[in-house]
Amino acid sequence: MVTRRRFLQGAVAAALLGNRLDPFGSMAQAHAAGAKGGGAAEAATGVSRHVDVFIGTGGHGHTYPGPSLPFGMVQLSPDTYDAQWDASSGYHQGDGSIMGFSHTHLSGTGAADMLDVLVMPCTGPVRLQPGEREYRGTNYRSRYDGVPATNAPAPSNQGQPATRGYRSRYDAADEHARPGYYQVRLKDYDVLAELTATLRAGLHRYTFHGKEEGHLLVDFAHGFHDDPATPTKVTDASLRLVGKDTLVGSRRVHQWANNRYIHFAMKVSRPFDRAVLYSGDAPLAGAREAAGTNLKATLHYTHPDKAPLLVKVGISGVDIDGALRNLDAEVPGWDFDGARDAAAAAWEKELGRIRVDAATEDTKKVFYSALYHTMLAPTLFSDVDGRYRGMDLQVHQLPEGSHNYSTYSLWDTYRAAHPLYTLFQAERVPDLVNGLLRMAAESPDGPPVWPLQGVETGCMIGYHSAVVVSEAVAKGFAGVDPKQAWPLFRKRAMEDDYRGLAYYRKLGYIPADKEWEAVSKTLEYAYDDWALSHLADAAGAKDDAEALRRRSRNYRNVFDKSVAFMRPRGEHGQWLEPFDPRSIGHSKQWRDFTESNAWQATFLNQHDLYGYMELFGGQPAFERKLDELFTTSSELPADAPPDIAGLVGQYAHGNEPGHHMPYLYAYTGAHYKTQSRVRMLLTDMYRADPDGLAGNEDCGQMSAWYVLGAMGLYPVDPVSTHYVFGSPVLDRAEVDIAGKRLVVEAKDNAADSPYIQSVTWNGQPWSKSWIAHADLAAGGTLVFQMGKAPNKQFGAAPADRPPSFGAAMKA
Structure with missing residues (x-):
């Protein structure tokens, strides 16, 4: 070396x-x-x-x-x-x-x-x-x-x-x-x-x-x-x-x-x-x-x-x-x-780690500009002699050959940017993850949330460094030790009174009359629980892992079946009024959602889709509600933050919590709707001009969504290690994955042909609407046959839908 x-x-x-x-x-x-x-x-x-x-x-x-x-x-x-x-x-x-x-x-x-x-x-x-x-x-x-x-x-x-x-x-x-x-x-x-x-x-x-x-x-x-x-x-x-x-x-x-x-x-x-x-x-x-x-x-x-x-x-x-x-x-x-x-x-x-062919120069320009933006953060934060300032503001010495990083916009980047790095920046992943573990060990604030140059800004909610670490462990990256990582995160998950976590553990949700942005925090803590259950399992803490899996279903406690929305709930269990699914708070004094409203929060679930659909009355009802997300009026209240941007109905592509939502149709068996929505977003929300992004770029996340989506892939649940198919806009992409070659082709691709007709993987028919990281990382050739009319049978069978909560859809 x-x-x-x-x-x-x-x-x-x-x-x-x-x-x-x-x-x-x-x-x-x-x-x-x-x-x-x-x-x-x-x-x-x-x-x-x-x-x-x-x-x-x-x-x-x-x-x-x-x-x-x-x-x-x-x-x-x-x-x-x-x-x-x-x-x-x-x-x-x-x-x-x-x-x-x-x-x-x-x-x-x-x-x-x-x-x-x-x-x-x-x-x-x-x-x-x-x-x-x-x-x-x-x-x-x-x-x-x-x-x-x-x-x-x-x-x-x-x-x-x-x-x-x-x-x-x-x-x-x-x-x-x-x-x-x-x-x-x-x-x-x-x-x-x-x-x-x-x-x-x-x-x-x-x-x-x-x-x-x-x-x-x-x-x-x-x-x-x-x-x-x-x-x-x-x-x-x-x-x-x-x-x-x-x-x-x-x-x-x-x-x-x-x-x-x-x-x-x-x-x-x-x-x-x-x-x-x-x-x-x-x-x-x-x-x-x-x-x-x-x-x-x-x-x-x-x-x-x-x-x-x-x-x-x-x-x-x-x-x-x-x-x-x-x-x-x-x-x-x-x-x-x-x-x-x-x-x-x-x-x-x-x-050059990703080489593409596309029908237009603008598509190549948007793609490579997006890829460029994914590599402007995280940022190196250690000197040539290996010294760096840690999260305790003290000076530390790195192990030989290691690098320290800063500028982790984790609330955004855990969704697509870090999964993208596990593909085309695989050699860098252990350094990125071990840097987060050093921060968790050094910081008086615990696991990093939004660290910048040795300081925890505390910006945004959840503690999604847990997701990035757990994803790397789940994907088998060498040099990341789950037994070292788990104790650093266990205290936050099981003991800390951090931003409503005490209520979350006691009540199963965070009361919106006691804690700011309570609904969003409840939902994002539930996903962090899901992520950490994988880390606990890998560390041998089986009882903790099982407890976290159960607790990751706390999302149920802020779902009101009578209106089929996530909504604010009080300390004594009552639903708080007034309720408007477009609003960000139940009153002028309280904000219930983080840069979102009930429409967007209702589809935040990334990890337990089949269990979640039961709350709506089954898969057809969930799919109808998902349709409404994209077709309801885009009107927002005057107090909505500017981050809720890039609206298609009440779906907001300009803000990261929505990025997985177009892919949720894959879990209902209507994958052709994912194909249609994703293709529209790829072409309408990204343009080759200064105002070419639907919202803040957010340290690579807005761009990583495009890079993966342009190749027909998206990690709805990163720690599951699965990628759901979308609708590729590139004719061909060749990805260098740590020396292995992944080729993705879209045959008969065109602006009026967004629909997948069939898929092959290494020359063999592939009926699933998803593929595992381990398959892609081993190298191979993924071919999408595209067409003008939807093939509604592709991905429709329960066995062909993406796994969720570690299990396949029941027939």
Whole structure:
């Protein structure tokens, strides 16, 4: 195996060849002494040419266009705004000016943080405030459609000219990006900005075209903040100049991930002529160090136009020495083009694990852009020497050859992103899962829920790290020890008084007059129980496993048979009034559902479908209710959260709890309805433009749904290790699964032919509407014969329907 220290010093050849034993083997970076000038963006090659990094940067997709490496620690990207919901990634294509380029970003989330270490190349007088978001220019045009941006924020300056600050306008026509590279011309400074990245460092190249004096502004107070009027909450910040070419700094951030540590080391390719440190926007004359909460620095160049200026920034969650070590290991020289080419090679290798044929270029573009987005999180969070900051905020040392990760949006990604990784990123799965186990052991909060850079944000409900760990154990991944894992989760499941769990254990449900979002919590704890029953079984805790299986049917206790809906229930057993299945709460004071309503919650069941159907009066009644989900009016109450998006009836594709629901028809024997619904969603909810996603991308989950669905597969119940068939939009896909080859073909596929006529597996007829992970992981060829009319017999027989609760449908 390539060791941690050696692979960081490889050349471009290593990036091209890769190393299957090391999930980061493809990411070694080239280095050389010289720096080349900037130029026009080159087109990506190979399958990378199909990636459009701007998909999701408009609407409410919340993605960013700047460079990172697959699962990399640095996400170097332009920031157009740093507050409010649609700036969650720091960038929105409706904005027409750029604040600068920061080194950490979240991909597609609905909650926000990060945007660490903002660098902006400037000319002329020093400006220390970024200016207003509305500073965008009257002629700014949206990408693709050539008309004024419809998603730009409403002006807040009441018709007055927007304040410029250190922002610069830009034109979409001057902005180009591909995996691992970004460039833009900053109009107000006449500077060509180019960005690329290694695993733990960002590399900038700035070409100044004007003759004015220039400077680099480093805004170390910059970061995401919910309220535009309230600055980012920072403590313990420091900046220090080292010689005439290095700036280092540390800070603690108290935003979404409260008490998060970040450290950086920045070097420039030629000495600055002078430098100024600022505290509270006041210059500190002659100071080489600064401490406070609002720190900035300017590095000045009298003749910035004489050659391109390169900047490299390493980051660390541990300390400044770690940031310097990361920087020196990954970017020892100044070869921007070599680093850019190595980044391109890394992306080509990872994207090339799935090779597809499709009828249109747009289908390929949507597919590979989605695949790209699935690899922007989780993110590496350990230094080159194996140190990392744990969930106890202490510094720990990894075992040799291991990597630590962060940015797990588990409420979203357990559904499809992590199952996808078990197919095309199989070598990475043990590291991802063991990282969750380290977090569970180190954190005072117990099993991780939404961990970000050593901090538990506590965002969303359930504790779905249990699902990711249990799925890996159920699928037989080596290196994941169930006997180590089970005690870490048993305490949460059996003992903790965590977010209503005490009520859940005592009453069998969570009372909605005692606990916020009680109905959704009850249902998601039931699925976590189901997942942990598998882990307990694997660990030999048979009694606990049986108890958890029984308890996973607690969903029954919030189902009202009289109306056939999941609904809020009080502490004393009464159904709470008033009840409207479109509403998110039974009163203005209580929210009963998490980013959903009773329509969506009624179909949250992923693991006990055949038992659940009995509550409706049998399979036909359940199927009729499922039909109603998709055909009922899409009207929502005024207090519905914006996450309930991408509506088809009351089904909401823009939010993750619904993602398995179109596949539930397979359990009723009406698989042809799954085929029809899934094909419609694949074609209508995903488009090759900035507003091409139905909702927040959510760290790869929205995209993973597409990637799997486009191949005709979906894991309704991930820990069952089964994939339900859908309706593939790809003509052919070839997947590298840890060296085995899985081929999926759709014959006679067309826009008007969404229906499966028959299936073969390795040349033999396959009548089931599902297939096991073990079959796919062993390699083989899965062929769908498609047609214009539904074959209602396919998957209809009870023996051909997917197993649920560990058993087949009874005839």
